[in-house]
Amino acid sequence: MGESAGKITLKLLVDKNAKRVIFGEAGKEFVDFLFHFLSLPVGTVVKLLSKDKMVGSIGKIYESIEALHANYMEPNVNKEHVLNPTVSSSSLANSPSLLGYKSNYDDQSNDSQVFYRCSSCRNTSCYGYLSTDPQAVCPYCRCTMNWEITYVPGPGKEEAKVEKGTGYVKGLVTYMVMDNLQVRPMSTISSITLLSSFKVKDLSALETLEVCIGRKEAVEMLKASLVTEKVLSYLFLGNQKA
Known part of the structure; x- marks a missing residue:
């Protein structure tokens, strides 16, 4: 698990017979990216996925604001800020750049x-x-x-920044990411238990697959996470039954 050319790599354990991902082996970068989904404003999600591809009616709300003349908005409301909300989270790491948008944390990172x-x-x-x-x-x-x-800023800001670190989870730890994006610390016992729960009997059918996640894959993963519980199988194995 690591980064290459602005992308995050993820190692998957795949059951070839069932055409499904058993689990993914991930590091801090990917887990931070996943956890960042929960901090995204709905307006940002709609913009990333495009309003025409949104499931349900949220896209229509976005479309309504987009079409509404500024004269109908309250004088202290900037329509652009509603359509393109910024994310204020001091724990952002690689996620905003991977998804291809700018957060207001990027603006606040200056002295x-x-x-x-x-x-x-x-x-x-x-x-x-x-x-x-x-x-x-x-x-x-x-x-x-x-x-x-x-x-x-007051004195000691730089020291506090170094001590706090960035992102959501600690590095130097390997995490197990399920097909449904559930995350837990990696362990040998967990891996064996998972194979048993999936009733994997033919170990020769297991193979590892390394995938790269860039902006396109990141947006597709966000979209898939809203409609299926077999996200990794759907994205990287083409399992349309997911």
Whole structure:
């Protein structure tokens, strides 16, 4: 399990006779990628999968906002922010770049971040409001909040960043990923138990398959995770019965 040319590699144990994935052997990068699915806003999921391919009616909601004229939106609402929401998670690792979108954590990774306050110089009550969007409207006086101020990090920020690390799970650990994307720490006993539960009698039918996951595969995996419990078999073995 590792990374090559911007892709994550995943080693699968496959039952050739049943044409199914028994489990995948994964490292931190892939598990972080999977866990990141839960932090995605619905609007981001719709955008990644495209509204026409969404199961159910969520895509139609996205389409409605897309078609609605800005005059019908509240003055402090930016329609683009609703359609393309940003993800705010300090634990992001390789997932955003793999899925091909930018999170607002990418913007916050600099030493300083830009904020805006109300442009009115007369109302000191407005100074209690801050925004990261220069088009935001002040709740007190309704002026545009486009007066730029800069956030300055306190001492010791770099040391805290190093100690905290990135991602969701610890590295130097091998994880077992089931066909339905369930994750657990890898162990010999778990592997043997799993083969027994799948009633695998012909060990010669087992083979390893190494696959690479880039942006296309990442988006397809996100889509498959919403419609099937046999995600890995569906994506990498072409098991249409999944």
